[in-house]
Amino acid sequence: MTSSNQYDAIVIGAGHNGLIAAAYLARAGKKVAVLERRDVVGGAAVTAEPFPGYRFSQFSYVVSLLRPEIIRDLELPRHGLKILPLPSTVTPMDNGDYLAAWDDHDLTRQELYRHSPRDAEASDEYGRVMARAAKAIKPILGLVPPDPSSLSLRDMMRMLKVGQYAKSLSEKELYQIAKLLTMSAADLLNDWFEFDPLKGTKSASGIIGTFLGPSSPGTAYVLLHHYMGEIDGAFRAWGFCKNGNGGVSAAIASSAHALGVEIRTNAPVQQVIVKGGRAAGVALANGDELQAKVVISAADPKRSFLQFVEEKHLPGEFVQQIRNFRVRGSSGKVNIALSELPDFSCLPGEGPLHRGAISISPSMEYIERAYDEAKYGQFAKNPYIDMIIPSMIDRDMAPPGHHVMSCFVQYAPYDIEGGWDDAKREAFGETVISTIERYAPNIRRAIVGKQVITPKDIEAIAGITGGNIFHGELLLHQLFFLRPAPQWADFRTPLPGYYFGASGAHPGGGVMGAAGKLAAMEVLKDWK
Amino acid sequence: MFQLKHTPFHERTAKLSLPQNWRRWAGHVVVGSYDLHVEREYWAIRDAVALIDVSPLMKYMLEGPDAARLLDKLTPRDIGKMAVGQVGYTGWCDDEGKLLDDGTISRLGEQTFRLTSAEPSLRWLSMNAVGMDVTITEVTEKMGALSLQGPKARTVLNLVCKKSLDKLKYFRVMENTLAGRKVTISRTGYTGDLGYEIWMESADALHVWDALMEAGHDYGIVPCGILAMDMARVEAGLFMIDVDYTAANHAWIEGQKSSPLEMGLDWAVHLDKPGYFVGRRALEREQRAGCAWKLMGFEVDWEGMEPLFAQVGLPPQIPAMAVRGSLPVMHDGKQVGYASTSTWSPVLKKYIALVHLQRPHYEPGTRLTIEITVEHKRLHAPGKVVKLPFYEPEWKKK
Numbered sequence: 001m002t003s004s005n006q007y008d009a010i011v012i013g014a015g016h017n018g019l020i021a022a023a024y025l026a027r028a029g030k031k032v033a034v035l036e037r038r039d040v041v042g043g044a045a046v047t048a049e050p051f052p053g054y055r056f057s058q059f060s061y062v063v064s065l066l067r068p069e070i071i072r073d074l075e076l077p078r079h080g081l082k083i084l085p086l087p088s089t090v091t092p093m094d095n096g097d098y099l100a101a102w103d104d105h106d107l108t109r110q111e112l113y114r115h116s117p118r119d120a121e122a123s124d125e126y127g128r129v130m131a132r133a134a135k136a137i138k139p140i141l142g143l144v145p146p147d148p149s150s151l152s153l154r155d156m157m158r159m160l161k162v163g164q165y166a167k168s169l170s171e172k173e174l175y176q177i178a179k180l181l182t183m184s185a186a187d188l189l190n191d192w193f194e195f196d197p198l199k200g201t202k203s204a205s206g207i208i209g210t211f212l213g214p215s216s217p218g219t220a221y222v223l224l225h226h227y228m229g230e231i232d233g234a235f236r237a238w239g240f241c242k243n244g245n246g247g248v249s250a251a252i253a254s255s256a257h258a259l260g261v262e263i264r265t266n267a268p269v270q271q272v273i274v275k276g277g278r279a280a281g282v283a284l285a286n287g288d289e290l291q292a293k294v295v296i297s298a299a300d301p302k303r304s305f306l307q308f309v310e311e312k313h314l315p316g317e318f319v320q321q322i323r324n325f326r327v328r329g330s331s332g333k334v335n336i337a338l339s340e341l342p343d344f345s346c347l348p349g350e351g352p353l354h355r356g357a358i359s360i361s362p363s364m365e366y367i368e369r370a371y372d373e374a375k376y377g378q379f380a381k382n383p384y385i386d387m388i389i390p391s392m393i394d395r396d397m398a399p400p401g402h403h404v405m406s407c408f409v410q411y412a413p414y415d416i417e418g419g420w421d422d423a424k425r426e427a428f429g430e431t432v433i434s435t436i437e438r439y440a441p442n443i444r445r446a447i448v449g450k451q452v453i454t455p456k457d458i459e460a461i462a463g464i465t466g467g468n469i470f471h472g473e474l475l476l477h478q479l480f481f482l483r484p485a486p487q488w489a490d491f492r493t494p495l496p497g498y499y500f501g502a503s504g505a506h507p508g509g510g511v512m513g514a515a516g517k518l519a520a521m522e523v524l525k526d527w528k
Numbered sequence: 529m530f531q532l533k534h535t536p537f538h539e540r541t542a543k544l545s546l547p548q549n550w551r552r553w554a555g556h557v558v559v560g561s562y563d564l565h566v567e568r569e570y571w572a573i574r575d576a577v578a579l580i581d582v583s584p585l586m587k588y589m590l591e592g593p594d595a596a597r598l599l600d601k602l603t604p605r606d607i608g609k610m611a612v613g614q615v616g617y618t619g620w621c622d623d624e625g626k627l628l629d630d631g632t633i634s635r636l637g638e639q640t641f642r643l644t645s646a647e648p649s650l651r652w653l654s655m656n657a658v659g660m661d662v663t664i665t666e667v668t669e670k671m672g673a674l675s676l677q678g679p680k681a682r683t684v685l686n687l688v689c690k691k692s693l694d695k696l697k698y699f700r701v702m703e704n705t706l707a708g709r710k711v712t713i714s715r716t717g718y719t720g721d722l723g724y725e726i727w728m729e730s731a732d733a734l735h736v737w738d739a740l741m742e743a744g745h746d747y748g749i750v751p752c753g754i755l756a757m758d759m760a761r762v763e764a765g766l767f768m769i770d771v772d773y774t775a776a777n778h779a780w781i782e783g784q785k786s787s788p789l790e791m792g793l794d795w796a797v798h799l800d801k802p803g804y805f806v807g808r809r810a811l812e813r814e815q816r817a818g819c820a821w822k823l824m825g826f827e828v829d830w831e832g833m834e835p836l837f838a839q840v841g842l843p844p845q846i847p848a849m850a851v852r853g854s855l856p857v858m859h860d861g862k863q864v865g866y867a868s869t870s871t872w873s874p875v876l877k878k879y880i881a882l883v884h885l886q887r888p889h890y891e892p893g894t895r896l897t898i899e900i901t902v903e904h905k906r907l908h909a910p911g912k913v914v915k916l917p918f919y920e921p922e923w924k925k926k
Binding site: 100102106107109110117118120121122124125128132135170351352 | 533648654780
């Protein structure tokens with residue numbers, strides 16, 4: 001073995017979290033390698049070109065929660081990060097009308113007023129309440145979650161920190177947060193609004209990436225989770241990444257590289273090597289062994305603990321908890337190359353709606369029914385679809401005059417009855433096209449190519465067990481000090497020297513990077 | 529479709545604005561200034577007569593046996609004491625006694641009120657009206673509103689109105705006919721001068737505008753934008769939501785909120801009225817304890833400011849218009865408050881500001897300093913705390 005295979009730290013997986021963890025460790029002077037199974041970096045934040053000239057953010061497709069301090073610390077703008085505005089959401093309605101929400105208070109209000117004066121005002125108030133709650137809860141996301149049952153000094157100090165912060169909130173804010181943590185999105189939205197397309201569209205962000213419907217308790221929190229992106233709105237932390245989400249990964253990889261991180265692609269990890277009860281390196285699938293003082297997994301919890309580490313090195317109870325960790329994939333994606341823009345009957349011709357999100361979410365009931373089908377092992381026949389047309393935001397995404405359209409689709413269960421096969425994938429894609437066709441009749445003739453991605457494909461390509469976009473659902477019992485398992489939410493694991501820093505860790509998914517950064521910080525704290 | 533709204537006067541105002549200077553107001557576009565010199569519009573308010581489009585004000589009709597009871601619950605004002613034909617200015621609070629909004633209430637009948645507000649209030653009104661026999665209708669878009677302000681305002685109105693305005697007292701409202709169209713006219717405004725606000729159906733808007741412009745021609749009528757009005761309202765000591773105070777439901781933190789007592793609305797907070805109103809207990813507590821902050825006027829000493837500019841060889845440079853930006857106010861090198869709007873006052877020939885001061889620095893006559901910028905350097909000009917308003921012409925209430 002040569003010294004070139006000796007590192008201070010090895011990171012498994014070159015997704016955005018893995019790259020961020022590596023960059024922070026290198027920034028602290030450590031010799032770091034990132035090992036990536038695939039031939040590209042980025043994990044689920046990658047740009048692909050399945051049809052020549054048409055580029056897609058293959059999986060994740062917007063940047064909403066990327067932590068501003070990571071952008072600063074890693075100098076991502078210097079490494080090419082450009083986040084372009086995505087200023088509106090239009091919901092076509094079944095009666096031929098539409099509901100539009102703009103990145104402008106007056107226009108949004110004016111538009112909603114057309115449908116419901118009461119909701120127009122409630123929406124103002126709701127937005128403020130949610131933003132304040134998100135602001136209140138956001139600092140907690142940046143903290144390592146304390147374990148409330150622990151008496152260790154470390155946890156007590158952290159508890160104190162959260163406690164001190166909570167004390168700075170008003171009673172009203174605390175009650176709001178308590179409610180938001182326990183309610184369903186449907187109950188929350190019914191408290192506030194009456195207009196179905198509005199409730200449908202808002203509820204959608206409560207179910208994205210979970211295997212739940214809007215009426216399931218806990219979905220209100222997910223809704224709030226998505227609101228966090230809005231707080232840093234002024235810093236443009238929310239939007240479309242130039243060159244697709246592969247652009248985010250490229251910027252982070254470039255920064256990591258500049259800091260001295262060695263990134264190896266086509267280097268699947270077989271196993272974490274354990275010596276003297278500590279993680280001591282990894283064995284690659286090709287037989288190579290790399291040594292390191294610490295190993296950080298940025299893969300999903302199942303892979304990290306059930307595949308990379310032999311069960312004998314981990315407590316049975318912990319293994320059991322990871323086995324029970326819910327990673328039910330619930331969504332798919334259809335990427336469509338187009339020869340012309342979809343022409344929406346509710347707003348004919350090219351217009352501002354093409355530069356923002358277009359949401360097929362006519363009501364909460366529509367989404368709940370879509371969930372019902374998924375619950376019993378079918379993909380939704382009338383799915384919720386969140387569309388964006390990246391080529392309208394970044395002209396480099398498609399040949400001139402042509403377009404690419406990204407359709408996030410829910411629900412598509414990982415465990416579909418009889419298992420996913422080509423015929424089912426085709427039928428799923430067809431369902432999506434015919435759903436869009438109801439609102440944009442020219443879509444079919446405009447299709448140049450289409451790429452249909454099921455949860456099974458997400459698992460196979462991006463390596464996320466279960467195909468869950470958050471590496472594990474954002475359920476209350478899988479958040480904060482319970483993510484990924486009780487007592488092990490501080491990025492450490494029962495195996496000394498082995499750390500865990502990905503979306504399956506606190507604070508959860510989205511192209512956020514917090515888990516990667518926090519894990520690196522904990523590694524550095526423990527460094528001796 | 530994806531544009532901000534126009535007011536019913538847009539067809540006229542758009543043609544008249546020479547600099548095409550537009551401003552946003554409650555989801556509408558309105559003229560910022562008509563003239564290349566804002567001061568010409570300003571002087572129409574103070575010396576002749578100015579016509580201002582104030583249609584974006586939110587307007588609500590409250591009707592029914594419980595209309596008065598609803599307003600009495602919502603506002604710290606004693607609505608029971610308001611006679612038919614009376615107009616009352618008031619702020620209203622959340623239950624912590626912090627200001628949500630402010631506006632006027634016109635008692636058009638025993639059971640009929642019109643409320644104006646800066647922010648949408650339908651939700652707040654409806655929430656508080658539960659169990660009451662009152663209908664609440666938003667009429668913002670159905671109505672046009674013009675403000676005719678200035679010492680010649682009455683003369684001009686009398687030329688076009690069927691009924692004389694001579695008997696209409698300050699803060700009273702009347703039904704009238706203006707050039708053949710039904711209007712209500714209140715003796716109110718946002719300038720602190722003699723002035724009236726004319727409320728009409730949107731369909732009659734252009735007709736009324738034309739009649740007033742024609743009648744006012746020989747009296748020096750000038751269409752006036754909101755920039756000139758902003759100067760006049762500071763002189764009149766009138767504050768503006770989200771400029772001079774943050775609505776409690778817009779505030780990010782507790783410290784951003786203000787109570788009506790802090791904003792100097794003591795005269796409109798009737799703690800002696802019977803029964804509960806929203807914010808009552810908090811306001812009673814604050815009344816007992818005294819206010820931590822007060823909104824006051826501040827006049828900068830010209831003699832104190834001149835040398836600061838003279839050092840660099842300049843005469844004093846004062847912004848020609850009202851500036852909506854925070855300026856620190858200091859006492860002995862320690863910040864004790866801030867200005868929220870400051871302006872040059874052409875009628876007073878003074879540099880004045882609306883300031884928020886901490887106890888005990890808000891007593892009239894207190895000497896403090898305010899930040900000024902002299903050739904990119906932040907300096908402090910001396911001045912003194914004064915009562916509001918800065919300017920009140922004798923004809924305002926006559």
